[in-house]
Amino acid sequence: MPFVLGLIAALIFGWWIFPQIIFSHQEQPFNYSHEAHMKEVGECSYCHYFREDGSFSGIPSLDSCAMCHYEVLTGTPDEKIFVNEYVKKDKKVPWKVYQSQPDNVYFSHMAHKEYECTECHPDVGHSKTLPPYYRNKLTGYSKQTMTMDACERCHAENDASNACYVCHK
């Protein structure tokens, strides 16, 4: 009986309590509506594009956003925060990135451009709010960050090389 109790207690801790302890829910600097911007620009690649050298732009720079939002356009509270606290102060928005990879991982978006963005990223294109962000208290990375086993599994399923140097240069 004590063995079973210990087993159940460990299972409860490992599967239910530990995941809640290790991650903390954090807020983004302000809300961002992908839906509202998709109505204006029509496609994801208007803001998230490949540069001429093949590198991926990722989150748009402050200058890119300020091309439209150099002053308050719509008057929403979130836009006011953005314009007043960041654009006017020339301060980069400290977005919390859901799928940031460690420095020792080299990831090329160009090499994966045949796949849908949503196969790896949350499908936020038509959402009014940003997904909740859970930060790993030890590593500092997001809960959604793709881990090595996911990369390896996909590579194996698609006959892509799983050699170390493919991702670790």
Added chain:
Amino acid sequence: MALDRRSFLMFVAGGAVGTGLTPFPWKLTDDISIWTQNWPWIPSVPKGQVQSKPSLVKMGASPYGIRVNTVGGRPITAVGNPDHPLSLGGIDPLAACSVQMLYSPARIQSPLKKTSQGTFTAISWEEGERILQQQLAASKGRSQALACISGDETGSTNDVLADFLGQMGSDAFFHLPSEATAYSRTWNDIMAGEGNVGFDLEGSDLVFCLGADALESWGTAVRNQAAFGRNGFRLFFAGPVQNNTAAMAERWIPVQEDGLGHLALGLAYHIFLSGRPERLKVRGLSRFKRFVLDHAKPEKTAKQTGLSESEIRTLARELLQADRPVVLPGSLAGQGASAFTIFAGLCLNVLLDRINAKGGMQCIPNPPKVLENTPNRPELLSRDLLGYLQDLQQEPDRLPDLLLLSEANPFYELPHKELLEGTLGKIPFKVSFSQYMDESAARCDLILPAPTFLERLDDAFTPFGSPKANYSLAQPVTRPVADSKPTADILLGVARKLGLTPGVASYKALLQTKAELLGADWQQLIAGKAWTDATTTYPFSLRLWNGAIEKMCSREPRSSSEYPIQLAPQNDLKNGTPRTGIPPFGLNTITEQELQDGRLSVRLNPKTAKKQGLREGTRVKLLSKDGECQARIRLDESVMPGAVAAPLGFGHTHWDEFSRTKGDNVTRLFTVYTEPGSALRAWSGSRLQIQKI
């Protein structure tokens, strides 16, 4: 159920088995490994768009185009610019550190004012400019009241400074002594030549370096290296040390620095005997010929240089037989050359008919004049700063009230500490426009920090040694790291407040006007392409003879029983310049031949060491008439007997942890003398004694 020992152990065992069936141990192990990658002191890779932006390196050595790689707008690395004629894809070890130097601990972060306790306190730009304006207003119209020293020979900030001083009623604008100043004094003043001297190494088949460390630090060193690598010209080097240029040369001709001019005259003797110069039409040729044939006979030259008569004759034959030879006279330290050495070397180019010839010496026209009160470039370069300081020492009443230092570090770079402290040190109010807390900025009363070349718009017209006229722009590749302002814009603003008429609205407008006058395309300049022009000016007024030469030549090389050893300074860009200190990256490349345990290493030929009773590792004091240094002896057969090779760039008293407390400053050993005939203050070939300590 009682909790006995057995039950407890069973509970723990169940817990252990259960834990193994959860993600807890595996996730924790994985996360801990990732946590160790992100400790705050571990540098992280910047993320963002990778770009390559053109710029122009200006760190106290010869300027040339580079490209700066940025990630997310932040500069990461500097590399050579293949499209720039003075880089040709190359970069020197100093410029390679330029991005890191943006964040140097010695960087001045904001305007500073010296307090009554002698420390600095941060002030606003408004207050800094107000103090500057007050000081300048007190000097306005008084010809002796204001002086300025510039550490940059090529930028248009000099035009603004010289014009400003002119409008204030002062002509005391000086460049720090360099090869360019010695050349200008010799070529423009003594030889009545025109324009600026350059050298077409690319077109030459034999380059004879008469003391010029052309592949390391002399002139357009990066372009010199590229030309040597691409064209493979034959290279001869004459000097007391087998330095990097000599190491690459086909022939090293060991001659003490004060014998180089005599070697050149000895070669001129053989060139005259060959009859080659007979067809030349140059003023003073026959008188100069008579002088050379009388005073530079082989046996005399052999005695003066330590070479054999046959060695000199063979060398002259090589020059005569080459299709496109060129001679590069210079000094090992890149400063303090005697006009005699420069004159004699340039005369060889004249006698070999190498003026404005392919692969020869080029006479490059002066830059266009944008501001009315700016003297032309040779006139500014010819001014003798050491002479001015010696005059001030003689006549203290003439001491200016205000000194402006534009990216100049004279308290470190200039010889004769007593002279500096007794003149510059006594000027009541000194203003520095330095980026770094160098030895001179620390002595100033007000510091108005300038942006580095990576943070500002700037230019360079035809750096010394260029093969043809060229003009390049530096443009900001990053936002300013420190709270700084371009010196020229500060002065233009103050000039207006003082009721002067600056002539241009802004520094950018001045550069645009200069580019327009040159016929350069501004957009091309912005894109990192240099404007070049192969037009030369023929020196019709050139003369090979005036009374000065006889007197210059009269300063015979002679050993002294009190100071028997001749100093052979080694100028290596990896050790930085007086304007940069030792760059942190450079520290890793310093060898025990230069510095060991914080003490300077100097190199002696074993024969010299034996004669002096010295051994490998002996700790010594080097003493000259004007200063002293402490060092450790290293024995090295690549130094000729009678010379001591000592590295420049050490002995900083300010800057940061990377520069301070590292060896002694060898410029303290330079012995300044007034050269007979030219009246130039020179210090090449300074003599020393070595004492054990």
